[in-house]
Amino acid sequence: MATSLRYSALSLLLHLLAFSPSVSARPATFFQDFHVTWADSHIKQIEGGRAIQLVLDQNSGCGFASKGQYLFGRVSMKIKLVPGDSAGTVTAFYMNSDTDTIRDELDFEFLGNRTGQPYTVQTNVYAHGKGDREQRVNLWFDPAADFHTYSILWNHHHVVFYVDEVPIRVYKNNEARGIPFPKFQPMGVYSTLWEADDWATRGGLEKIDWSKAPFFAYYKDFDIEGCPMPGPASCAANPANWWEGSNYQQLSAMEARRYRWVRLNHVIYDYCTDKSRYPVTPPECLAGI
Numbered sequence: 001m002a003t004s005l006r007y008s009a010l011s012l013l014l015h016l017l018a019f020s021p022s023v024s025a026r027p028a029t030f031f032q033d034f035h036v037t038w039a040d041s042h043i044k045q046i047e048g049g050r051a052i053q054l055v056l057d058q059n060s061g062c063g064f065a066s067k068g069q070y071l072f073g074r075v076s077m078k079i080k081l082v083p084g085d086s087a088g089t090v091t092a093f094y095m096n097s098d099t100d101t102i103r104d105e106l107d108f109e110f111l112g113n114r115t116g117q118p119y120t121v122q123t124n125v126y127a128h129g130k131g132d133r134e135q136r137v138n139l140w141f142d143p144a145a146d147f148h149t150y151s152i153l154w155n156h157h158h159v160v161f162y163v164d165e166v167p168i169r170v171y172k173n174n175e176a177r178g179i180p181f182p183k184f185q186p187m188g189v190y191s192t193l194w195e196a197d198d199w200a201t202r203g204g205l206e207k208i209d210w211s212k213a214p215f216f217a218y219y220k221d222f223d224i225e226g227c228p229m230p231g232p233a234s235c236a237a238n239p240a241n242w243w244e245g246s247n248y249q250q251l252s253a254m255e256a257r258r259y260r261w262v263r264l265n266h267v268i269y270d271y272c273t274d275k276s277r278y279p280v281t282p283p284e285c286l287a288g289i
């Protein structure tokens with residue numbers, strides 16, 4: 001349980017007390033929980049399968065997915081993004097219900113940049129088939145210099161996107177106000193590395209420089225804790241799951257402070273305030289919601 005080191009002893013204890021056998025354990029190796037979905041030749045196991053390297057070159061990008069689907073929980077992994085001149089590359093880490101019509105999806109997309117210019121993290125939330133809820137944040141560190149933890153917490157109260165310990169996005173459950181919230185469909189965990197230089201960097205102005213290829217990204221500490229589906233419906237409804245606990249139903253005071261800091265200093269785009277796209281403010285964006 002190497003990733004538990006970042007917890008305080010108390011939260012670790014609470015976590016252990018709340019442990020239930022239906023919750024999947026932390027995988028030791030990539031292939032225990034994941035499989036390659038795109039371009040086998042471009043994903044290499046390293047460190048005995050406890051880490052992987054993704055490759056993007058002119059022949060192909062690549063991708064992987066969890067073998068199972070989960071209803072509520074938390075997924076996290078450590079990622080070291082493409083270094084140097086990564087303009088035009090996109091690394092995605094997301095959950096997806098894999099249903100065409102009424103898709104639910106929670107996205108992290110890392111948009112590369114020219115050497116020395118900041119990576120952008122775009123997040124999006126699809127609920128009951130509707131997305132178009134992009135937000136963009138500039139990272140306050142170089143995500144290619146070292147591994148950082150990216151996680152998605154998903155419970156009955158909200159969805160929170162974290163970069164290390166810092167919440168960068170919160171999507172609350174406002175079903176009571178008629179706002180859709182992903183709740184009914186299990187989601188799988190996915191990641192891809194690909195080329196999208198028609199839109200990724202400065203809106204597509206900066207093209208990928210293939211003379212810098214191959215591009216590499218690294219992943220480790222794969223951690224999925226959630227209710228595996230198909231499985232007993234009672235698991236997802238169980239308020240004793242640690243991710244449903246009172247500490248996870250809203251941001252802690254410390255998290256709320258960090259979130260405010262991100263909102264003030266690092267948000268570079270928010271669909272909520274994009275009047276040309278949304279002359280009428282989307283309901284989930286209204287103050288007090």
Ligand SMILES: *[C@@H]1O[C@H](CO)[C@@H](O)[C@H](O)[C@H]1NC(C)=O
Nearest residue numbers: 111113117118120200201202
């Ligand atoms: C890349 O760097 C430019 C200049 O600093 C910045 O405007 C842009 O938001 C950065 N990110 C992307 C993905 O274009």
